[in-house]
Amino acid sequence: DQQVKQNSPSLSVQEGRISILNCDYTNSMFDYFLWYKKYPAEGPTFLISISSIKDKNEDGRFTVFLNKSAKHLSLHIVPSQPGDSAVYFCSGGSNYKLTFGKGTLLTVNP
Amino acid sequence: NAGVTQTPKFQVLKTGQSMTLQCAQDMNHEYMSWYRQDPGMGLRLIHYSVGAGITDQGEVPNGYNVSRSTTEDFPLRLLSAAPSQTSVYFCASSPDSWGPNEQFFGPGTRLTVL
Numbered sequence: 001d002q003q004v005k006q007n008s009p010s011l012s013v014q015e016g017r018i019s020i021l022n023c024d025y026t027n028s029m030f031d032y033f034l035w036y037k038k039y040p041a042e043g044p045t046f047l048i049s050i051s052s053i054k055d056k057n058e059d060g061r062f063t064v065f066l067n068k069s070a071k072h073l074s075l076h077i078v079p080s081q082p083g084d085s086a087v088y089f090c091s092g093g094s095n096y097k098l099t100f101g102k103g104t105l106l107t108v109n110p
Numbered sequence: 111n112a113g114v115t116q117t118p119k120f121q122v123l124k125t126g127q128s129m130t131l132q133c134a135q136d137m138n139h140e141y142m143s144w145y146r147q148d149p150g151m152g153l154r155l156i157h158y159s160v161g162a163g164i165t166d167q168g169e170v171p172n173g174y175n176v177s178r179s180t181t182e183d184f185p186l187r188l189l190s191a192a193p194s195q196t197s198v199y200f201c202a203s204s205p206d207s208w209g210p211n212e213q214f215f216g217p218g219t220r221l222t223v224l
Contacts, residue, residue, distance in 0.1 A: 004152070032211060043114070043200050043215030044153070089152055093211065096141075096160060097168060100152030 003027045004092050006101035014109055019077040021104050023090030026071065030092035030099075035064060035075050038087045038103070047088070048075070080108045111136050114216035116201050122222045123191040131186040131219050133201030141204040142184040143168070143213065144176065146197040153200060159184055191223045 005024045013019045025033075032051050036044035050057040050064045050073070057064050063076045077084055085108050090101040117132045135142065140161045145153040145168075155168030159178040173195060175187040184203075188195060198220050202213040 006152075034211065036215075041218075043202075043217050045215070046212045049211060091152075096158060096166070097155055098143075098213070099169070100145075100154070102150060102152045 001026075002101075003099045004090055004101040006088075006090055006104050008104050009102070010105040010107070012107045012109060013080050015082055016079045019075075019080045019084065019106055019108065021075040021077075021088050021090070021106065023073045023075075023101055024071055025073070025090075025092050027092060027094070027099070028071070029094045031094045032092075033064070033066065033073055034091045034093065034098070035062075036089045036091065036100075037084075038089060044089060077106075080106075082108050082110050084108050113137065114201055114203055114214050116199075116216035116219050118219060119217070120220050122224065123188075124224050125192060127191050128187070128189050129191065131188075131199055131201075131221070133184045133186065133216060134182050135184075135203040135214070136182065137203060137205065137214070138181060139203035139205050139214075140181065141206060141213075142178070143202050143204075144174070144184070144186045145200045145202065146170065146195075147200065147218075148197050156186065156199075188221075193223045195221065196223045197221060 034049040035047040038044040066073045087103040089103045114135045143158040144156040157176040159165045201216045204213045
């Protein structure tokens with residue numbers, strides 16, 4: 001039972017354009033959602049979060065949108081930069097536990 | 111601050127051997143956790159702790175033990191290693207005692223069980 005799903009294993013975009021990474025979830029009890037970024041051979045790093053009572057959170061080039069009725073969230077990166085190339089994990093949290101999706105490999109081409 | 115440190119970086123075990131993966135943080139975080147990541151999979155929670163003396167199970171706890179005697183340290187013990195435990199293990203800590211928001215991750219330990 002996959003509670004957090006990232007249906008696109010990979011995404012390729014041109015530098016300067018928008019990257020949109022999508023995530024669906026099934027657990028209505030999630031209180032918050034977080035996006036993490038991971039480079040090879042390193043631990044994940046926190047990117048941005050959103051509470052379940054909000055529908056948008058913005059931090060610089062990164063914006064996360066939450067649609068609770070559709071159980072869907074998305075991460076927008078504008079403008080995309082080559083250094084953004086990494087695996088992005090969506091996660092949902094409740095009751096002291098975090099559940100991760102399988103990740104989406106983003107490649108930003110110069 | 112060193113952040114979250116993990117030792118060793120790499121380890122090879124034989125089936126049935128035991129070992130302890132070390133994790134330490136110097137940020138005075140109450141919440142700590144252990145995850146494993148397998149190829150093509152997301153991170154899965156093994157065990158977590160909301161403070162010294164308090165631990166609980168995550169999604170995949172079987173075959174692993176933890177203890178939390180100090181705020182700084184959260185070791186993960188494999189009692190009898192099995193090939194299915196071959197994985198990359200990440201330790202993380204969070205400044206929020208109520209949950210794993212904005213966790214800081216260590217660099218990982220790559221474990222191979224033969």
